Amino acid sequence: MNKVINWQKASHWRLTIQWLFFGWSLFLGIQFWLFVRHFETMGRAGYYSRPPGVEGFLPIGSLVSLKTWLLTGYFDTVHPAALVLFLTFLAMALLTKKSFCSFICPVGTLSEASWKLGRKLFGRNFRIWRSLDLFLQFIKYALLFFFANLILVGMPTVALKEFLSAPYWAIADVKMLHFFTSMSTTSMVVIVALSLLSVVYKNFWCRYLCPYGALLGLLSMFSPFKVSRFQDKCIDCGACSRVCPAQIDVQHKQKIHSPECTGCLTCVSNCPEKGALSMALWKRPVPGVAFVVIVMLLFTGGVLTGMLTDHWQTSLTYDNYRQLIPMAARFGH
């Protein structure tokens, strides 16, 4: 009983899944770029269908959709996949920690690859002075508060409906694409600076600046899954604390309640003592592979539910896009 099996393999599965999602995100991005190009060239470039999955990159608009849905029952038809994915990621956080960050988010994948590169280059990753680290961690919560206050408190129902029916929301995904394909010098400088910082410091963006991660982290505190250390088997080697990408002092905790824990299983797979550290559902150790399967079931379950209930494809037509995309620069900033 209570045997923890093959954690090392579970950790490898997570990494494999993470890179598969990264490849999939790239594929969706390229397909969407081809779709947009068709309209930007007035039909001269070939037509590719629009992949609804790109709406996963619209979390702020999704918060507007969520509030509208909860208050009025109206499920946005312009970007329904955005709300489906948002709800799926919230549910994943509530049930399986910040697994979105460690399994799915392409920024998280790049972030992890960056600090691993840094570790190779410098032999280690650096840590920011403790007080400054705590202050910087606060920034992502301040950003979350700003957006939550703006949307959840500041937007009355009429403003929500106006937003969801505005041309800006219709092509918010196109604007997001343009952010990457026509990047301003300022954006480029910021991205290069963040990338360099991510090589030196583990998960710089995720740890200090990502409001989405902050939201998922707060929800993840209610998750019934927690990394748990079993003191009777622990030999106090400290390996778990040393390898934790979130810099959690696992060695000196019995249960990890931290909103920074992504459920990445790195600590567990590096523990040399069988049964000393595991992901546990309430107090019961769960095999790593089972945790990975549960995360994937939640994700596919969420997406399939959206598809089967007809909340996936946009209601916008070919003609809508033909009119809107060439005028994209006029809407918003």
Ligand code: SF4
């Ligand atoms: S405590 Fe373990 S599972 Fe949580 S972030 Fe750290 S290494 Fe990953």
Ligand code: SF4
């Ligand atoms: S890695 Fe395992 S044995 Fe070592 S301190 Fe952490 S829980 Fe204990």
